[in-house]
Amino acid sequence: MAATDDVRLRFDHVSIAVKSIDRAYEFFSKYFPIKLRGAKSLDEQVSGSFYWQDFHLGGFVVELIEDPPGKPGFVSKFIERHGEGMHHLSIETDGLDQLVANLKAGGVRVVDEQKYDSGSATAFISPRSAFGALIQFWHTPNWEEKHPKPAPDGLAYFDHVSLAVKDIAAAYKFFTSYFPGTKISHEIHTSNSEGNFDLGHLEVAGFKLEFIQSPAHKPDNDFVGKFIARYGEGMHHVSIDLKDFDATRERLKRDGIRVVDEKRNWRGERQYFISPQSAFGVLIQIWDGLQ
Known part of the structure; x- marks a missing residue:
């Protein structure tokens, strides 16, 4: 396996699959001191289209994901199988190609690889290889321009x-x-x-x-x-x-x-x-x- 000692990682968020982002956000904002990071947005990935919204909580980020109304996709399939709940962990990196090559060389199952015109890219480690956890790597081309995890607010x-x-x-x-x-x-x-x-x-x-x-x-x-x-x-x-x-x-x-x-x-x-x-x-x- 190729060395990856020079590859940098930083945890970005834990993602929760829900039937309604609005209802879930209302719950978390009512009982926890959260701060909205991004407005509800539609995204397109290999797995299909989905809505997402995220917020800061205690120094880290929580993301909520749901399928578009009337268009069941990977989020709905997850909920049908497992119920609402934690869907994946997301980690930023400045060396996705090296990481993926190392994983594949070790027989780790990597899925949903995708590259974007912006220079960003993503790939997931299958839960079959990671003790039931779906783990996303997100390649960040301008690493130094991205801010690390937010500081806890004391609350x-x-x-x-x-x-x-x-x-x-x-x-x-x-x-x-x-x-x-x-x-x-x-x-x-x-x-x-x-x-x-x-x-x-x-x-x-x-x-x-x-x-x-x-x-x-x-x-x-x-x-x-x-x-x-x-x-x-x-x-x-x-x-x-x-x-x-x-x-x-x-x-x-x-x-x-x-x-x-x-x-x-x-x-x-x-x-x-x-x-x-x-x-x-x-x-x-x-x-x-x-x-």
Whole structure:
């Protein structure tokens, strides 16, 4: 495989497939301190046309995607199969050709390659090769003109996206092999004294990815195993530190939004989850981490 040490990466956004961008944006703007990045726009790619809109949340970007009305496409097909929820992760790079060549040389399935007159280009790693996660690379020709991730506003911090996998060690090997600059920020360990799941963290393209798996002593009989049995490996939840922790929880409950698993996590931090039933298929972990 060709060396990719000189290729630069930076995480851009997590994308959520929804039936209605307007309704999803209303939800996020009501309960989180977000800032609109781009107006709702129509895009054309190899996979077909779709609408998208994105916003800043806690130092990172969230994108919402939907199919045009009356024109079912790849977003609708995804929702029919999986329901609304996280669709892909997007990473900017200044060396797409080199990255793709390296991936293909290693037998990684690359799909939906497309080049644009502007000099931009895109390619996706198939979920079949990336532990259930669809990963987009977006080639940025004028790298220095693009701004890196926005600074957190002190009201929220987008901490990580969590992937449920069968083998964290294998996931570590994949990302450290093909994603230049990836670092192990936390070795694989058991979550707490109860040993109800194992986890580890990687810093990929300047963003934290968490990997969770069933504990070795009771495989497939925990929430991770049940998730994989139902949906397959893939993106499990997002985690956000929120300054307005208590007041937001009360607003959610008052409005009939389903809040679950209110407790302290294995580090002693308070947390709760917004059920995917109430959050367009996304399980959202809220931490009390910005006091």
